[in-house]
Amino acid sequence: MRDDHLRRIVIVGGGTAGWMAAAALGKLVGTLPGLQIALVESDAIGTVGVGEATIPHINLFNRMLGIDEAAFVRETRATYKLGIEFVDWLRLGTRYVHPFGVYGLDMLGVEFHHFWLKARTLGDTTPLDAYSIGIAAARRGRFAHPRPDQPHSPLARLGYAFQFDAGLYAGFLRRLAEGLGVHRTEGRIVEVRRDGESGHVAAVRLESGAEVAGDLFVDCSGFRGLLIEQTMGASFCDWTHWLPCDRAVAVPCAPGGERLPLTRATARAAGWQWRIPLQHRTGNGYVYAGEHLSDDEATATLLANLDGPALAEPRALRFRAGHRDRAWIGNVVALGLAGGFLEPLESTSIHLIQSGIGRLMALFPSRGFDAPEIDRFNRETAQEYADIRDFLILHYKATERDDTAFWRRCRDLAPPESLAERIALFRRNGRILHEQRELFQAPSWLAVMTGQGIAPAGYHPVADLLSDAETRERLNHIAQVIEETANTMPLHDDYLRQIGCALPQLRRAS
Template structure:
């Protein structure tokens, strides 16, 4: 007999994770007979909201829901994002961009980076940024939509968004409720479980109401009420590799450059983020409490704002890592309830999105098949580890030795996957994307080259062009990209022209 489908889903916690899950489930699964989604959240419990910057995969999520991009830009006060600028990471005074999209032009059947590496070997020291349309447009404050299937450099552009996470959650809430999601106000005081199997059967609220369900999605943040507390799934601690365990965040009025880039500036015991939105700047300082006091970290952040603070600093504590299993019995955790990796590469919201996509792909019936659960957990574990390795690269591949924190990071014992990637790139300039991992070859090239990792050799085919032709081709690619950037509108002009700009009176500037 075929098990009955799951039709009663309960989401514990709102915020970005909860409402992303609710909106997606209602949109994709809502036509199943009797299907219902109930989301429980308490206005008295705040959300963390450290993730205001995203990566290009968010476009696919928004399109799946049929979201109009300009409406989304206005409602969430969003700006475009073409990459992340890393300042002072290699050494003080140095910067580079990790752009979205790809570099240059593949030639003679091999990857572009080999010709760039050869150019460096014969005297052309142009940074790889110059071969990225996203990096150059970002630094120029320009933006336009990509032009796929053309010979323009704009065919190689990719983009994401920077938005107000609280507004995004409200935006999704409206869509989810329109699709039939029921929101219940309340604080969970007890998790009810089957005495024999341990399966969660319901949650009791402070009002006395009990909400029963078949599938529970834990979006309760760091508390991890269902997965961590009730089901006691252990936490994998990665703080040896990622020692930052604290953050302080504060919004401020607009000031400084208004580029379509997130900025990460290295500090003595961590780094500072700067996220330009249409109406304000998002700022934060991620740091290691073993190497800097909370008071000093806050003072350092406030002394390096481009505008006037709009709120009191918000203090956060965390441990890098994730739950040993993101899906246990009939509970799936998303967002901070599943794990936390600092937002250095803007992956927090993506991990929510990928968890939702994985759940939709493996959506259970009431038998909760062990095979599907194991697959979900295996893919989740791999994704966390891949992102961890990419983050560790930033800290380890640095010339900085000006503080105890940076000396610790430079001497880390690297995870095996990261060590192999570095050895391969140093040896031959080659980059391999394993198991369809999140970060592409272009991303690894951006950060390895930006952090001063230099290959000893390049692909032999890159040597088939003589030196003069190699240098001429590289110059031509740079010139075409620079000319294309000159023709693009500024980000502000693009938003005005397309209807995505917020009214001038809603912009807060110094």
């Protein structure tokens, strides 16, 4: 047996990031001989706690932890999510959905959308949305779990995620982590002690005078980056010139309107507003550029566009888009907001915590903290941030809006070369460039590029192996099957009630 195993892991900070890390580490490595896992947090320090929407990868995390989905949905007051609806992004009055799952069926070894593009040249005006079971179900307020046992049904490849109360989720994971042996210490950290020889963090000292020592420290301290930046000196890669939104105001309200299985992002004069329907309330926020809008104006706009009465005072946040140049330095690994921030336009905040945990487990260190493994962690982390960054920029860059200075700036900005190449390839012949490890795959890029009005001039030549008549016939059949399947799915609210959720009556939309 190796004699250089970690003996103590210390997670600094709670909230979603801290308790996700605690639960995962407790589950995966908590039984290593002699290993102790501790989490230090202070009830006096608040968490951001506004990230309530997720993407389908959360299912992998929950399954790894052995979480019962129905209990999870009940305890976090969750709703199901089939995609993200974008309103007024291309121009005022437009809307589209980025669904989870796929469009249609690939044919002849070629992606489905090339046959849809061919049909467009034949005069077929059927929108791309008609070929997504996720969109069809979401707009009808319906939900069902995927049916991989029915390979010929559209439900076989349906993707889904959740919208939940982030505070309840952290509490849910805390109970799980503590049941796995993670020890929580209450206290505010007032000093970080480093080893004089290695420069590693040796311990954190609390206001009480107590010290919590460790071999590996996981920094989940939020924007301040107590360990990764303030102690270990990581710098910050700032992407504000590409993603100019640097503020947000958030407020929950009484549930109202429709409890559709969709997160909604509505473009506003200087940014966008989120709407996340939960069982017991609706989460709302306005992400905006302070250069183009005052805090008071943003708050007034948000409060004027709620489904029901506000349930708390609006909460203001400030941030920069970007990430630490190194998320792992010495014996400190940063997760969540301590490692970086990208606005929640595509609900990636919780995923970035999850993927960071996954990389940490894949490269789980000994007390030697080998440099090649740390370098690999940092390269993969930086690349993931850059890939998501490009996907977010696409929403802003590909717009026809010119009604405000903010949107004119977004429309006219020079995108990163990596994004410019993607757009050029799609605009010419509908090619979608993506790397194997990327979070967002071809259907996601297709949804947003098409939704944002980028129309390819051509399509894959192999699509012409189907005659015009057969192309139309196949596409019509696919759209018909999707519509029929969606109509047979249970109503979303009924599905929640079937697993024991108590749903309050929705207010009528005014």
